[in-house]
Amino acid sequence: MSTMLRINRDKCGYCGTCVAVCPEDALELIDAYLSLERECIGCGICARACPLGALEVVHEE
């Protein structure tokens, strides 16, 4: 099973809250573009912290 982070770009406010709580330094906010730069471990902390509900960890078989 693998995990991936789904970023809803219509909801995202490009604020960087997720970047500061990510234990893996996997996220990067590049101006108005949130990018997954390194491997996501699917912990879901970023999705919890997001003020707008723009992030979702998706588990795939």
Added chain:
Amino acid sequence: MKSNYDILVIGGGPAGALAAKTAAKAGNSVCLIEKRPAIGTPVRCAEGIGKELLKEYIKPDPRWISADIESARIIAPNGTAIRLDQDRAGSEVGYVLDRKVFDRELVWQAAEAGADVIVKTRATAPIMENGAVRGAKVLSAGTPADIRAEVVIAADGTEAQFARRAGLETVVPLREMMSCAQYLMTDIDIDAGSTDFYLGNEIAPEGYLWIFPKGDRTANVGIGITGRKSRDGSRAKDYLDRFVAKSFPNGKTIEAIAGGVPVCRPLACTVADGLLVAGDAARVVDPITGGGIGNAMYTGRLAGEVASTCIEAGNCSKESLMPYDTEWRASRMGTILERNYKVKEYFITLDDTKLNTLADSIASISFSEFSVAALIRELIKRNPKMLLELKALKDTLA
């Protein structure tokens, strides 16, 4: 782009601007880089600052002051309001800024002092040599470059990735990250001279909702809740939307922003070989109010001063830079941060019933001095039945 400077500052907010200005005035070659294409935008801030604190760094100017505040109100879950007037509220009342203009003014002053300013330039990693920071690898509008420096001042805000990549622990625990949303609203009925803070677990769990006036019928209406209280259907935006629908159904939102405010303790150490960390990146945000502009300017300026001294002495080791860390910790700011952290840890344990009891006990008081310490003393005096649990609060005054 020059590739060698005495000092490289990462981030063009208040901490970075004060660091760059101070270091340039001391005669150093300074480069300030900002990853965004414009200084001051997008705003990630409720824009409030105490008047006296602000004046320590810059002369107030109507060009970047949106509102002059005369009083503050803390509103308990049951509607009880504790009102604090300007002459008594001291640092808790002040100005609401226009950060888009304010931040540009600060960076303009850094540029005027001689610092180079480069926007749309992002530090991707520190240049490390023998364990010491010696500059940054950057992407400047997509073009890779190395900028070398004797000292790097990391003022990259909440994200704090530069210090992290240089080996410092900067990750904010979920329970200590305030997840925030804010609307700049107009055509709303507000008291243009009062900042309002709404407390309660229904309205803003483990945080508060604010109304900071930006002029007549216009205000920053925002909310912060802790990350651990944030879930689908009960996120910062959901709480804010519910409050706005009830309180300002006919208001117009002309700007919608989000943001994260760290309310953890400051970094365990804010220096490393060749590196100083300032502002939100150092986690020097007031844990009660979430205010960070003044502390950012203070630590930015101090970082610029200490970096300048060390460069002149020809030694930018961690040991040599350590007076920066020691001085801010021993300062008034350092003392208040530690006390307010403990007070915050107590207040987030209170349910609405206790919040109401405490608010009711002091609502009628005319404070001769308003400060967190005075507030705590009154709460302890007037709530003998809660003495046991208020002991934790009392201990913060020791």
